[in-house]
Amino acid sequence: MKDKSLFTTAKTARLNSHSPYSKFKVGAAVQMTDGKIYAGCNVENANYAGSICAERSAILNAISNGAKPPIKNICVVVDEKNLWPPCGDCRQVISEFSDKKTKITCANLQGKEKSYTIDQLLPEAFDKSFLIK
Numbered sequence: 001m002k003d004k005s006l007f008t009t010a011k012t013a014r015l016n017s018h019s020p021y022s023k024f025k026v027g028a029a030v031q032m033t034d035g036k037i038y039a040g041c042n043v044e045n046a047n048y049a050g051s052i053c054a055e056r057s058a059i060l061n062a063i064s065n066g067a068k069p070p071i072k073n074i075c076v077v078v079d080e081k082n083l084w085p086p087c088g089d090c091r092q093v094i095s096e097f098s099d100k101k102t103k104i105t106c107a108n109l110q111g112k113e114k115s116y117t118i119d120q121l122l123p124e125a126f127d128k129s130f131l132i133k
Contacts (some may be wrong), residue, residue, distance in 0.1 A: 006031055007107055007132050010077040013039035013054065020044060022077070028054035030062050031073040038062035055090040070099040079109045083131060094118060095125040 006029050014027025019042055026042040052060075062071075074094060078084050080124025083106040086094060092105060098118045107113035118125065123124055 006073055006075040006105075008039050009039050009076065010054075010058075010075045010107070011109065013041045013058070014077050014079070015041075017041040017054070018043045020059065021046070021071060026054040026076065026078055026084075028074060028076045029101045030055075030058045030071050032062055032072060033065040033070060033072045035072075036062075036066070036067060038067065052085050053090050054071040055086050056093050060077075060095055060126075063097070067095040071097050071102045073105065073106060075105045077109065081108070081110070083108060083112060083114055085116070091118070091122040092125070096123050 009029035010027040013029060014025050019025055019046050024100065028040045029037050031037045031067055037060045038058050040054050040061050042052065042054045043057060044051045055074060070085050073088060076086060088100065093120035095118045100119065102118055103115050104118065105115045
């Protein structure tokens, strides 16, 4: 990864994960177009459908702190051999706060990584272009 600060922020956020059920810790960091970086981690509760993924946590953190879309870069870090791309819910949220240039990187603590565009992760996304005329 060219900019290690995004990876480091996501890796550090992972340590704050609240994952008592799955023990699956995930950290994410989003960099907005102004260059500021915001972190997030997964937060579980007994109702898994009500849990928040790290990617959404980081995006909500950015927006809550006044950041304006689009996201420039997002990095998701796990401690697994295989890389874990964002889930469907996160892909939808990422698409709504991104543009065609947003880079999504999935990485693990062993140094493996893969990058995507939102079109690769969620082709034909239902996004604001359908709603805003």
